[in-house]
Amino acid sequence: MFEVLVFATLNGLVTGLLLFMLASGLTLIFSMMGVLNFAHASFYMLGAYFAYSISLYLGFWPGLLIAPLLVGLLGALIERYGLRRVHQHGHVAELVFTFGLAFLIDEAVQFFWGPDTKNYQSPDVLDFPLFTLFGQEFSAYRGFMIGISVLIFIGLYRLLTRSRVGIIIQAAITHPHTVANLGHNVPLIFMAVFGVGSALAGVAGVIAGPVLTTFPGMATVLGSIVFVIVVIGGLGSLAGALIASLLIGLLQSYAIASNLGVADLLNLFGLEFSRDHLLTDLWTLTLPQIAPILPYLLLILVLIFRPTGLLGNREQ
């Protein structure tokens, strides 16, 4: 029991931190432009595919550097020539634009790389067990994933709160006109933030690609979960995104690891139902089964009872 718990915690931590890497970029972009970027998970997928193609020629490590840069550049270009144009038609048009972009990137990935799964491997250097606990191995690559995510969180946090650039960005979020009057190029800041946010998604893609497999559906798998995290954590809040990511990661991991079900709950109260019933599915429901829907349940509850999210301080 204990060992299951420990490994569920570790796996939840890895997933949660990975989700955070996606969510941090998304929440940064949201707090600047007020637009939820549907294509964010598509940038994550692009990161994985770019890194895969680069790793064929140069190996894993150059890919880790070049792929996010490419994704960031693409993101900046999309902001400059797409999003900025749609901005004048309002938020709905922006949301619809990013939705269409996600659709297009999905198709483009299938066009360039084909519909099959790519054999994108983690580097050999990290191909050893970091430690062995209760006879189960924890691979060094997963440790590496945790390390990178923590570094990004600290780096981003310091950049936003301690550096001059970060202060200008923060000011541009709340008072764009004042910042513009002080002589800063606000549209350029927006473009840069969008680029950096996309690049962060790209990094997540590069390091998640080998673990979660690189295939054209990988954006859809994570796409809506990332939204859930950003909304639960509070739109625009970096710390909230971290808490929500870890919460969702651990919640799903525990739910999958446990083998509890409604039947156990009913047994607790000494109730028993016949199996031959229209509602059989309800009585035989188990936690691992409902693990995929837990985040959405949480999302709806949060939106109903606390629309600002856990740490958010403004309502859209």
Added chain:
Amino acid sequence: MKKILTKSLVWIGYLAVLLLLPQFFDSILAVSLFNQMAIAIVFALSYNMLLGQGGMLSFGHAVYFGLGGFLAVHALLLIEFETVYFSIVYIPLLAGLVGLLAALFIGSFSTRKAGTVFAMISLGIGELLAASSLIFVSFFGGEAGVSGDRTYGPPLFGVEFFQGIEIYYLAAAWVFVATLFMYLFTQTPAGRMANAVRDNPERAEFIGYSARRVRYISFCASGFFAGIAGGLYALNYEFVTEETLNAVTSGRVLLMAYIGGLGYFIGPILGAVILTLMNSLLSNYTDLWMLYLGILFLLTVLFLPKGFAGFIMMHRVAWLQRRIRKLVLPYLATAIPAMVFMATCVLMLELSHIEDESISVLNMELSASSSSTWLGLLLIASTSMLVTRRTLPALREAWESANHVADEPESKS
């Protein structure tokens, strides 16, 4: 009086088109296409009630469509096993009521806010239901779905609904009634207030309307009609899977309504027809049709924010001023090189994707491996794009002179 007359003429024309279409195209393929269009029209119109008229961006509209579809298929099963016995023509109504029930429940908490919060709740509910549909196998049938048989019900005037054409007339009747009622809804105070709340909820509240209640009414009506579309879907395919209520279907209806034109009543009808045609005709010719669809969608969002219907309506002023003829030549001058540019791009995409060595176009063999082909295509593409850009100022000028209303040079002299 004259206005009412022209309006009813439009509706009679619509009915006539619906009824006469299979007389001109009576192949099985065409009829199945019309069936798909009929379903798509009702679904897209119901979506427009939300987004176009009510300003609520939903990413989970398939929920009501899918629930309606599943209930319809279960109703077919009930008829088949003689638990109940009624004609299948009423099934869409039943499905609509299920959509309405679901909307009554979900709308009670999701319509409190419009905008991003509403969009996120709709996304969450859509994903929730799509995921649960795979868990509750006895109702949703899991991955395999549920299938029924529409021919067991009592025949209506001797029609037993064996063939697609019989379903088409049933669907056409439902489409006409649903379209009429959705149009009439836009004319009711509730429909009018939906527009007001979409444009300025604060002001609507100051006049004394609860923005939330207005949204709720539109939301429920929209769920009802989406359910009807789902019922028609179930009758047409006799087979409903999890895909009818997941994000793919929700996305498709958004595409339809947006490409057709939000806010215009006819927009979603246009969008539904265009997308269904693309879906079934284009997919016969190329594997890349989804890519083209994505490009079309993005171009629409970027350049035609009001969709095709909005593009057509843009010419109203010029038309009323009787200056539409002035626009023909500049339009052609821009459109022809633009078409050449697009055709070349499509050709390059196809050429890079085929398995065979070459494509024959206009009696020319184009080889995918020769660099001269690529150079030639790139040359054509870049020249046509340059020409298009060159003609744009002239077009803009012509547009402005055609839409210019006050103080014209002629009237001065």
